Amino acid sequence: MTDPVLEVTGLAVHTTAGRAVLRDVSYAIAAGEVLALVGESGSGKTTAGLAALGHFRRGLVCAGGTVTLRPRTGEPVDLLSLGTAAQRRLRGSAVSYIPQDPALSLNPALRIGLQIAEVLRTHGYPGSVEDRVAEVLAEVGLPADERYRRRYPHQLSGGQQQRVGIAMAFACRPSVVVLDEPTTGLDVMTQALVLETVRTLTAEHGVAALYITHDLAVVAQLADRVAVMYQGDLVECGPADRVLRTPEHAYTKRLLAAVPDLSARPAPAPPPDDAVLAARGIHVAYGRQKVLRGVDLALTRGECVLLLGESGSGKTTLSQCIAGLNRNFTGTVALEGTPLASATRQRSTDERRRIQYVFQSPFSSLNPRKTIAQSIEVPLVRLTALSRTQRRERVAEMLDRVRLRSDLADRLPDQLSGGERQRAAIARALVTTPDVLVCDEVTSALDVSVQAAIVDLLGELRRELGMAMVFVTHNIALAPEVADRIAVLRGGEIVEEGPVETVLSAPSHSYTRELLDTTPRL
Amino acid sequence: MTAVEEEATVPAAAAATPRAAGLIRTAWAFPQAKVGTALTAIVVLVAVLGPWLGPVLTGHSTTDFAGKPFKPDGLTGTDGLGRDVLTRFLAGGSTLLLYAVLATALGLVLGAAIGMIAGYRGGWLDAVLMRGNDVLLSFPQLVIALLAIAVIGPQGWLLVLVIGLTHAPRTARVARQATVAVRGQDYIRAAEMYAVPRSQILLREILPNITGPLMVEVGLRLTYSIGYLASLSFLGLGIQPPAADWGLMINENRIALVVQPWGVLLPVVAIALLAVGTNLVADSLASAAAGRTRKVRS
Numbered sequence: 032m033t034d035p036v037l038e039v040t041g042l043a044v045h046t047t048a049g050r051a052v053l054r055d056v057s058y059a060i061a062a063g064e065v066l067a068l069v070g071e072s073g074s075g076k077t078t079a080g081l082a083a084l085g086h087f088r089r090g091l092v093c094a095g096g097t098v099t100l101r102p103r104t105g106e107p108v109d110l111l112s113l114g115t116a117a118q119r120r121l122r123g124s125a126v127s128y129i130p131q132d133p134a135l136s137l138n139p140a141l142r143i144g145l146q147i148a149e150v151l152r153t154h155g156y157p158g159s160v161e162d163r164v165a166e167v168l169a170e171v172g173l174p175a176d177e178r179y180r181r182r183y184p185h186q187l188s189g190g191q192q193q194r195v196g197i198a199m200a201f202a203c204r205p206s207v208v209v210l211d212e213p214t215t216g217l218d219v220m221t222q223a224l225v226l227e228t229v230r231t232l233t234a235e236h237g238v239a240a241l242y243i244t245h246d247l248a249v250v251a252q253l254a255d256r257v258a259v260m261y262q263g264d265l266v267e268c269g270p271a272d273r274v275l276r277t278p279e280h281a282y283t284k285r286l287l288a289a290v291p292d293l294s295a296r297p298a299p300a301p302p303p304d305d306a307v308l309a310a311r312g313i314h315v316a317y318g319r320q321k322v323l324r325g326v327d328l329a330l331t332r333g334e335c336v337l338l339l340g341e342s343g344s345g346k347t348t349l350s351q352c353i354a355g356l357n358r359n360f361t362g363t364v365a366l367e368g369t370p371l372a373s374a375t376r377q378r379s380t381d382e383r384r385r386i387q388y389v390f391q392s393p394f395s396s397l398n399p400r401k402t403i404a405q406s407i408e409v410p411l412v413r414l415t416a417l418s419r420t421q422r423r424e425r426v427a428e429m430l431d432r433v434r435l436r437s438d439l440a441d442r443l444p445d446q447l448s449g450g451e452r453q454r455a456a457i458a459r460a461l462v463t464t465p466d467v468l469v470c471d472e473v474t475s476a477l478d479v480s481v482q483a484a485i486v487d488l489l490g491e492l493r494r495e496l497g498m499a500m501v502f503v504t505h506n507i508a509l510a511p512e513v514a515d516r517i518a519v520l521r522g523g524e525i526v527e528e529g530p531v532e533t534v535l536s537a538p539s540h541s542y543t544r545e546l547l548d549t550t551p552r553l
Numbered sequence: 554m555t556a557v558e559e560e561a562t563v564p565a566a567a568a569a570t571p572r573a574a575g576l577i578r579t580a581w582a583f584p585q586a587k588v589g590t591a592l593t594a595i596v597v598l599v600a601v602l603g604p605w606l607g608p609v610l611t612g613h614s615t616t617d618f619a620g621k622p623f624k625p626d627g628l629t630g631t632d633g634l635g636r637d638v639l640t641r642f643l644a645g646g647s648t649l650l651l652y653a654v655l656a657t658a659l660g661l662v663l664g665a666a667i668g669m670i671a672g673y674r675g676g677w678l679d680a681v682l683m684r685g686n687d688v689l690l691s692f693p694q695l696v697i698a699l700l701a702i703a704v705i706g707p708q709g710w711l712l713v714l715v716i717g718l719t720h721a722p723r724t725a726r727v728a729r730q731a732t733v734a735v736r737g738q739d740y741i742r743a744a745e746m747y748a749v750p751r752s753q754i755l756l757r758e759i760l761p762n763i764t765g766p767l768m769v770e771v772g773l774r775l776t777y778s779i780g781y782l783a784s785l786s787f788l789g790l791g792i793q794p795p796a797a798d799w800g801l802m803i804n805e806n807r808i809a810l811v812v813q814p815w816g817v818l819l820p821v822v823a824i825a826l827l828a829v830g831t832n833l834v835a836d837s838l839a840s841a842a843a844g845r846t847r848k849v850r851s
């Protein structure tokens with residue numbers, strides 16, 4: 032076997048304050064191979080990946096190790112021993128980087144053709160820059176004509192932006208590409224396209240790819256080998272098949288167990304009962320843009336409906352109409368047959384109490400200047416007549432229910448982890464024992480393992496409290512874990528609705544079938 | 554899907570990097586905060602203790618005949634009417650300081666209220682308030698003050714009122730901008746979902762989250778208040794003789810600058826130190842607030 036293109040040995044990184052971020056990390060990637068670097072937020076996977084570029088983020092210093100690069104042409108070099116200027120010459124030409132959010136990495140004021148050409152000119156591309164731009168755009172599956180090249184980043188979709196990012200990275204025919212969670216912000220189908228592009232490009236041009244991600248299902252689809260990071264250590268490294276089928280390290284096993292599984296068997300549905308919540312003929316339009324076109328959704332007591340849709344399908348708008356956060360709709364939302372006012376302020380206290388909403392991001396749904404207990408107390412103050420002591424008891428009880436340590440009650444949100452914050456947000460929604468809980472993408476901002484715990488918690492609380500739940504998500508793989516029924520929303524319409532088992536085993540709409548096909552599995 | 558002990562690691566990491574609580578503590582780390590506070594403290598001490606200290610030190614009251622006019626004898630000599638300069642200097646800061654603080658407080662409360670309401674409500678109310686604000690902003694502050702005082706006469710309450718009122722549109726802009734940034738956050742929507750009264754949303758949810766920019770405004774507006782009050786006194790439209798005042802003293806003694814420099818020098822230095830001091834504090838607060846938002850964004 033030939034020498035690997037990129038070889039990292041004994042890499043140690045710590046913060047300027049001296050805290051170790053990476054300890055003795057070693058990995059190697061051969062030409063044409065995809066190595067997936069897996070781990071949750073804070074595990075050091077991005078730090079380990081950026082080291083392949085000889086780059087360390089501000090506040091981090093390298094404390095030893097080598098990063099050997101064997102470019103297609105020229106001698107092998109140790110990136111870490113090079114000066115800044117020499118490193119910069121290699122970056123973008125021999126080693127390139129594809130960042131997480133293409134919207135942030137493309138210059139919004141420059142046409143995309145120019146941005147790709149800029150990379151080529153900077154690195155002195157021999158030959159026609161124009162031709163190469165057209166060629167590389169075609170390689171990533173984008174139109175290469177003059178008109179397309181004259182577009183600005185905002186005129187492209189998220190998936191197209193990411194492919195422009197990939198085109199920039201591959202423009203100078205690099206030997207190594209580092210991809211930092213490039214599909215995190217994309218919906219499943221776009222993700223499938225981007226992954227396909229990456230796979231073809233690396234295989235065709237013999238590029239060594241380092242794919243940083245926390246999504247094990249994506250890894251299963253793409254990677255030849257997998258390296259698992261945990262708290263700054265590389266705990267397991269091996270062929271993808273071996274690591275995913277017979278993991279050795281305890282952490283890898285836990286991570287695998289946390290991945291939502293489409294083939295899991297859903298819990299038996301509760302006996303059908305009268306509808307506790309019914310939305311009928313919901314229309315929402317912003318100007319000429321129709322977001323919802325006559326959506327019907329009914330929930331029986333204790334039932335969980337998975338509202339599935341990609342970004343822009345109107346799923347958040349629908350859930351906000353139900354919760355009274357969006358008043359610009361026509362149609363009716365009825366609670367046990369009684370029609371509700373559109374705005375939450377016009378609903379009665381009891382109506383407000385019975386429908387609760389959990390926001391997508393726990394990083395913005397809790398007031399950063401209020402303690403956790405103060406935030407959870409707000410609905411009790413507004414929606415119940417409990418005394419101060421009673422309220423405090425309820426808050427403590429609720430914290431216990433969502434399994435937050437009682438000493439977190441007096442902390443501010445930014446002293447908590449993302450998962451803990453989401454638990455606090457759930458506690459706030461449940462403290463007044465609602466009949467209907469609307470959860471808007473509550474796990475999309477969280478790590479896979481945290482997602483698993485939150486989903487389990489919600490399922491448990493739902494059964495204990497006997498409430499109905501609308502679980503909004505873009506991830507169909509969560510369906511068997513949480514829901515009794517699935518409603519698939521697309522372009523503002525419900526295109527398919529039915530029990531989880533039926534929809535997953537025999538989807539009737541082509542969109543659902545496509546979703547099921549493109550969702551990566553282990 | 555199995556629940557794993559997902560968060561076992563994270564709280565430990567969170568506890569390892571405790572975040573400095575509060576803007577003031579962050580600001581204190583900047584050297585200009587310490588220098589600024591020291592300068593301000595010196596002048597404030599002089600201004601507050603001066604009225605009592607003066608007669609004790611020199612044996613004269615502010616209006617006593619202490620010697621021949623413009624004579625540099627004694628500690629700092631006399632002014633054009635033969636009054637003791639040091640006594641008048643020591644007594645001349647308290648009114649200035651009090652008015653400056655009151656005017657700043659008035660401007661800030663009013664401006665923050667207008668800005669927050671405009672920013673939170675949005676729509677036509679925002680448009681009306683902010684366009685009205687722009688009209689007010691197009692007049693130089695000192696010109697409005699001169700006009701009002703020329704019409705009504707130099708009264709203490711009028712000085713505070715007119716300087717406070719002209720501060721308000723400037724503060725309102727800052728407060729509105731900060732409110733708009735906070736308004737879209739989910740915790741505001743959550744409060745709306747629970748039908749928290751709008752006044753409570755403004756005071757409990759929004760205000761604590763925009764204290765950073767407002768603190769910067771406090772420092773900045775205080776500096777301006779001092780400057781305007783001193784200017785108005787110098788022009789004879791501020792604090793009226795025979796009361797002692799720094800701005801007034803500069804005007805009274807400037808004709809004898811060569812023979813009796815102390816009469817001008819002492820108040821000039823005091824006003825300059827105070828202005829520089831409060832400005833440095835404002836600057837450190839601004840840097841701290843900026844660093845904070847940067848940290849939050851990353």
